[in-house]
Amino acid sequence: MAVFEAILELADDHLVLGHRISEWCGHAPMLEEDLAMPNMALDLIGTARTLYDRAAMLEGKGRSEDDMAYLRGEREYRNCLLVERPNEDFAHTMLRSLYFAAFMRPFWLATLEMTTDETVRGVAGKAEKEMAYHIRHAGEWVIRLGDGTEESARRMRDAVAALHIYTGELFESSPAATEAEAEGVLPVRADMRAAWEDVIGQVFAEALLEAPEVPYPQTGGRKGLHGEGLGHLLAEMQSVYRAHPGATW
Amino acid sequence: MYSQGLIGADGSTTETPEFLDTFQKRIDAEQKIEPTDAMPEGYRRTLVRQIGQHAHSEIVGMLPEGNWITRAPSLRRKAALLAKVQDEGGHGLYLYSAAETLGVSREQMTEELHSGKAKYSSIFNYPTLTWADIGIIGWLVDGAAIMNQIPLCRCSFGPYARAMIRVCKEESFHQRQGYEIVMTLAQGTPEQKAMAQDALNRWWWPSIMMFGPHDADSQHSDQSMAWKIKRFTNDELRQKFIDATVPQAEYLDLTIPDPDLKWNEAKQGYDHGPIDWDEFWRVVKGHGPMARDRIKDRKAAWDNGAWVREAALTHAEKRRARKMAAE
């Protein structure tokens, strides 16, 4: 059951971030980004679907990927707080993706080395490359905005101030994740720290940004303790599904 | 997803009869015209306007469907809809590129869309009220688009024809995506079926209107046909669309909201009831229910993105300067 929960945490991270990015569709700063952001969202949603499916199979109660996504409330969602943060502006959105992908890339690479779960290995092989591209795309934007105009630099610094406090949670393993790590299904999250700092350090150096000290990191997502925004996200996402119990779409 | 028959084309031109004659011979010989070739001013103007309207329609068309991405009732539907709306953006991009070969910039076209000077398809000025609208739009609006766009792959202007070939190839999944949604609803719970019928009732007439005014009332259509910018008339395309769609509705046991719709054995096609042209012109002229919201949304995206585009350009300038200093 612990492995089921640990995979669910990962699936929720991907769905919630994919959903947030998809909110941009049709409203991006330039047409090229209206194409780029859905690519990122589709990568994330695709990974979430495979993971939900795997989690449901491990649970063995006959739930579908959609039951997982659409019938759990905000206290049952297990995503980290970073991914549910609102889009705010393009600076926040790109930085959020950079922070997440810079964690997930080494995580999936490590997974490929050690996992005993074939489905998870399949996901890792695909997602590792996707995350490498997300790092590049989001990273190049962070550099341009950080070292762009006065306004863009200010917005980028605001984004760092707003989001950096949520990055610590990426490296924390919940009790379920700790068990999945012990069972050889997932790698130890804390081990990704060096690789993550390396990527963020390189991007920030070019973007003229500084990583702030975080005396009070924000965590709680893995216990279902979220910000207020997630409830709205889920209310919107689940509205049709929940209004027609048992219907097929 | 296509714009309707061109709104307000002006094919008038002032070249010598000899020049026009030579040009027409090239067209008649099915030679493609490329951007740097000599062409009548009216031909260029008609194309800029038509490709622009088409591009704007794709871009504005992202909004009504985008309205449901966050509420799509399954992850499979969510991914498909996101990919479809992304495609519409891509099609707008290809089309802007085609227009840019004629010397009009994307910024300029965007400006004209926001100021209301440029038109876009009237269909996108209607609201998407339920999930069923997403199915119906894919089925009807993309279905109408296919009717319109396939002949455009043979348009005489090379860049437009090439863009349309790419668009048609990509769009092949759009109508199927929509029809599958409607089929699932029609075969679902009574509430779902009612939702599908309601959406069909609201979108049928606007879809029929997408093909533009009747041939008899369609100005400048003859010139576009002669120049092979257009290959079929509005009424021909509308007829093809209705004939293809009626059996698809019957298969789903849904009723097309036109009491006068009936098979005409003599013409081997369906006759349809009168179209409300007052509504059509009202919506084309910017008084559709969602007209203000659509432009407001597009303008907000553009204006809110200004600092991003500016930062990218400023950064590019810095990079160039640094590179030069290093050399």
Place this chain on the structure above:
Amino acid sequence: MTQATPLWEVFIRPRNGLSHKHVGSIHAADEVMAVQAARDVYTRRGEGTSIWVVRSADIVASDPDQAGENFEPTADKIYRHPTFYEIPEDVGHM
């Protein structure tokens, strides 16, 4: 700010063994973003294995007014084509 984002032409190699082919254009402020935009716009359905981008403004084109003198003189040089030469069928494929 009315400065326009530059236009780039995009060339894609559909698969190894084929040359890069012009597929369209995109807007980007610099070459790095141009390659990314080309990837995101033009390779969504597995269309390619390699991308080239070049600033549209950097392309040097032949003058359309010189099309006649450039391209018509080759029309009568039919001896450059194999069918110009008559070889008896008995000789076999050549």
